Amino acid sequence: MSAEDELTRLRAQNAQLQRELDRLRGSGALQQSAPDAANGAAATATPSWDGLQHGLNKEQIARYSRQIVLHSFGVQAQAKLCRGSVLIVGAGGLGSPAALYLAAAGVGRLGIVDKDSVELSNIHRQIIHREADVGVHKAVSAAQSCRALNSSIQVEVHCEGFTPANAVQLVRQYDVVVDASDNAPTRYLISDACCAVGRPLVSGAAIGTDGQLTVYCHGADGPCYRCLFPEAPAAGNCARCVDAGVLGVVPGVIGTLQALEAVKLLSGIGEPMSRRLLVIDCAAGRFHSVKLRAKSASCVSCGTSPAITAASLPSYDYAAFTGQAAANDAAPKPLQLIAREDRITPAELQQRWVAGPCCTARHWQGCVRGRASVLRYLYKLAAECPSSLPAPARLPGCRIASQPDCVVLDVRPAEQFNICHLPGALHAPFKHFDRHLDQVKGRLAAAAAAAGPATSGSSQDDPPPLYVVCRRGNDSQRAVARLRELGIRHGVDVVGGMEGWAAEVDPSFPTY
């Protein structure tokens, strides 16, 4: 996208010119014009009023007046915000409200780091982006929203992401860092960079209906992320929004609280959440804060003789330390876990079973309404003469499942299965797969019986076809392998799962 690159380049240039302008204004080389000069009011080059040496102009005083008149905040705190800077790592669910509130509050300079682009499935929680921003760099889109909210602040865009190569140099340019990232390796990296450079870090996280918030690397005894978690959790213990889901408001609450903590740190008011962890359970409506340990003298990042420093950090292998790559919202890599001959592509599956045209969206809406209603529909079709139906009414997915002598096993979690599935598919979530073994055997027996006496006698040698599907085709291979261990040896994996089915066979199948 060369136009996009050009836009980014011009924005960076603009930000630099803005900085230069501010510098000249600050040095008195330029006279600062009053904001209402255009209306013919007198310029304030030589103000006819006295105030504390806070440096705020008339427009700033008007804009931030409601917090300036606040007893516990005041004009000096506002002036610190206007002179301050915050780096927000991640323009997602946490970064969205954090950036908007910090822009609105008048933080003089915001840096927004994100290397991803906006997707439609982000917007339910990443409220800084609009529908029209789908496909745009998140950092660019977020900066646009911040500038629209407050044109008097500087917003800097960092589209290259937060990496060991640029972490120290980025953190060094800002007063406070907000960790609004979505994965463990980036969280360790941000914490290490803040320790190395000596910046306070406002850390927030959210998944499902749970949220957490704390401040790291602050004050004499505030711990860092590594002080609390010196050993990284196994990758399998890190739930991701893309798999586990997240209620949009939850990161909204945490991100808003992160903005609050950043405001407190910049302005010097209140008690930052250092050595305290706020735990919120939005389902139960419980907010609870607990007391945390002090920093550890032996911490490799913030201890008395740290192994990770500004110099050594760029060569630290975060992927190896955490056992996972930093791109957390990405789809897992497609794996080849079982023999190729035990797998079948969605297109092959369709060819084997169906000759009709593709499903229509209308019919899938029927699937979404519930399996029972679709089955009723299919039974009704079968009772009438199916061959007399108009061609568009033939449903490949539905007809696979309506074949009584085959079994489709769907191993996705219930939340995903309930969105949409092949009608008649037997649901056996992989997480508790063994519990469903009897159901699988029962369905296979029923299918064998339906196939008729001609084949039922030899059903041991030639059992009813068994197709196993999941979301993307990894768990279904594990399920096929597990079936084998449990004595069912003829299961066939559908390559690419339901996403593959949507891509190859039925574009109207809802993906998520």
Added chain:
Amino acid sequence: MVKVRLEFSGGLDLLFGNQKAVEADIPQQSGHQLTVAEAMAWARDNLLTDRPELFMKGSSVRPGVLVLLNDTDWELCGELDALVADGDRVTFISTLHGG
């Protein structure tokens, strides 16, 4: 028996039959006060509904889980050897990464 409230947060409730809190009566060895290590092992043996390695690693908690005794980081009260008395709360919080 020691009456202890065990709490599971940050997704750990999913490992304990979706229970966020359990009022437990935990047996103690005669002459000894109950420790957090024993309470943890009791939870693993009596309440855990999922694989043990999602909760513990060796005799301690797995990496990424904070343990609190009455809302205080167990590091400040003796970690595994911290003593648990009647009415105490032991909380296990899995650190979140999402955003």
